[in-house]
Amino acid sequence: xxxxxxxxxxxxDVRQALGQLVHHRMRTALTxxxxxxxxxxxxxxxxxxxxxxxxxxxxxxxxxxxxxxxEARDLDREALNEVRKHxxxxxxxxxxxxxxxxxxxxxxxxxxxxxxxxxFSREGSSRSTVFAVSPDYFELSGMDAGMGRLFTxxxxxxxxxxxxxxxxxxxxxxxxxxAVGSHVKVNHLWLEVVGVLRDRQLAENxxxxxxxxxxxxxxxxxLETGLARLKREELASELDALKLRLxxxxxxxxxxxxxxxxxxxxxxxxxxxxxIVPARLMEQHRKTQRIFAIVMSxxxxxxxxxxxxxxxxxxxxxxxxxxxxxxxxxxxxxKETDIIRQFLVEASVIALIGAAFGVVLGVLLAYVIAAFxxxxxxxxxxxxxxxxxxxxxxxxxxxxxxxxSAARMDPGxxxxxx
Numbered sequence: 001x002x003x004x005x006x007x008x009x010x011x012x013d014v015r016q017a018l019g020q021l022v023h024h025r026m027r028t029a030l031t032x033x034x035x036x037x038x039x040x041x042x043x044x045x046x047x048x049x050x051x052x053x054x055x056x057x058x059x060x061x062x063x064x065x066x067x068x069x070x071e072a073r074d075l076d077r078e079a080l081n082e083v084r085k086h087x088x089x090x091x092x093x094x095x096x097x098x099x100x101x102x103x104x105x106x107x108x109x110x111x112x113x114x115x116x117x118x119x120f121s122r123e124g125s126s127r128s129t130v131f132a133v134s135p136d137y138f139e140l141s142g143m144d145a146g147m148g149r150l151f152t153x154x155x156x157x158x159x160x161x162x163x164x165x166x167x168x169x170x171x172x173x174x175x176x177x178x179a180v181g182s183h184v185k186v187n188h189l190w191l192e193v194v195g196v197l198r199d200r201q202l203a204e205n206x207x208x209x210x211x212x213x214x215x216x217x218x219x220x221x222x223l224e225t226g227l228a229r230l231k232r233e234e235l236a237s238e239l240d241a242l243k244l245r246l247x248x249x250x251x252x253x254x255x256x257x258x259x260x261x262x263x264x265x266x267x268x269x270x271x272x273x274x275x276i277v278p279a280r281l282m283e284q285h286r287k288t289q290r291i292f293a294i295v296m297s298x299x300x301x302x303x304x305x306x307x308x309x310x311x312x313x314x315x316x317x318x319x320x321x322x323x324x325x326x327x328x329x330x331x332x333x334x335k336e337t338d339i340i341r342q343f344l345v346e347a348s349v350i351a352l353i354g355a356a357f358g359v360v361l362g363v364l365l366a367y368v369i370a371a372f373x374x375x376x377x378x379x380x381x382x383x384x385x386x387x388x389x390x391x392x393x394x395x396x397x398x399x400x401x402x403x404x405s406a407a408r409m410d411p412g413x414x415x416x417x418x
Contacts, residue, residue, distance in 0.1 A: 031314045032354045034307025035391055039358025042304070042387040044365040045296035050383065051376035052289055067140060068252055068259055069276040070094075070242040080235050086268035089237020092223075094266055098244060101262060104255055107245040109137035110223055112238065114186075114230050119173075119219065121184045126172035128165075130186055130219045132226025138164075138197075140243045143215055148180035148195030156222040159229065163191035167199035168216040184219070189229050191221055237272075252279045304391060307354065308398035311347055315402035340403040347399030348392055355388040362387065 072090045075083060083089075095108040111133045119126050135153045138144065151162045163184060170179040170193075179193050199216050227238065246255055256275050263273055370377045 031310040035354025036358045038304030039355045039391045040361030043362025046383040047366040051378040054378045055376040068244040072237045083270045083272045087270040091238040104250040106247040109134045109140045109243045110239040121173040128169035132223045134223045145195040146198035159225045162194045164195045164220045166216040166218045170196045308394040312398040343403035347395045351392040351395030355391040
């Protein structure tokens with residue numbers, strides 16, 4: 001019974017609040033603007049921030065958050081000639097040495113990019129990039145087959161002439177479909193297509209200045225096949241890049257110095273490689289996102305504060321205009337808590353209406369930002385709930401003073417105000 005009574009009182013308060021807002025349409029509309037833009041900014045900021053976070057996680061999968069990546073440095077001809085006097089460059093033996101010597105390294109995968117002058121099938125041609133990779137490369141790079149299969153370790157050992165295509169490369173070479181089981185020719189070498197990679201559809205191919213993804217436009221063949229049957233550029237190292245899988249017993253950032261030290265000894269102290277820690281790149285990205293979120297939150301917070309001040313102003317004006325009404329309510333037995341509740345319900349109604357329009361504005365704003373800036377957008381019910389909750393909290397907070405002022409008004413003086 002008590003609960004029904006409270007709900008009935010609340011229903012009456014809401015109807016009265018809506019009546020007051022409708023009666024002062026222009027003033028209400030101007031008050032709502034601050035809340036609308038504030039909520040819209042909060043929702044757009046959180047949506048873009050969440051989208052950036054999810055996109056970063058998808059992109060970092062291609063590098064492996066717990067991996068270490070060693071890349072051969074790109075040196076000019078003169079420097080490369082000097083370096084090759086002391087170091088043969090990144091090699092399979094480096095990978096085996098790291099795997100054998102460092103206890104926290106539990107696996108590796110190497111890759112080598114080949115320059116191609118011809119890549120075609122009987123149905124089409126492509127300018128896709130050709131990589132020779134070891135079998136574990138796909139797992140360490142977060143790739144899997146969308147059609148067919150990936151090549152095996154045995155096929156790598158036996159120099160099998162097989163290939164795995166990225167989705168874009170498959171479309172170029174086989175516009176009519178049916179890539180798996182067909183053949184492609186890389187320079188002078190015919191390869192049987194055994195699989196096509198699943199397209200991860202990443203929005204960007206760069207993460208913190210590093211190339212990630214892009215496998216849709218690549219062709220992959222076994223590493224040993226490539227080394228044995230395709231011609232490498234003069235003075236090129238055996239591997240362009242090496243991925244190390246760590247066992248989780250050590251932080252990648254702590255394992256990197258040990259890897260660098262071992263490779264420096266093997267390479268005669270030559271600075272011909274670079275160790276990349278994806279976890280550090282992810283942390284840098286998070287810091288950038290955090291700064292962006294703080295700036296956007298400050299802008300949104302200012303808008304919400306302006307909206308809260310507007311609500312306070314309209315409620316103070318309402319208190320002055322409704323003095324006789326308040327006095328009459330007190331005279332017929334209304335308690336201070338009833339008056340406070342009525343005014344706080346008005347503030348909440350204004351906030352909820354502003355939040356509703358703000359949600360719509362925030363969704364539109366997020367997609368406009370994404371369209372012009374090329375950023376990703378991701379939605380969560382918590383994004384909208386947080387924005388609405390903050391909006392209502394600020395509105396109620398700014399409505400407390402006018403509500404208390406109205407409740408403490410002397411009934412006799414209020415009735416004489418007219």
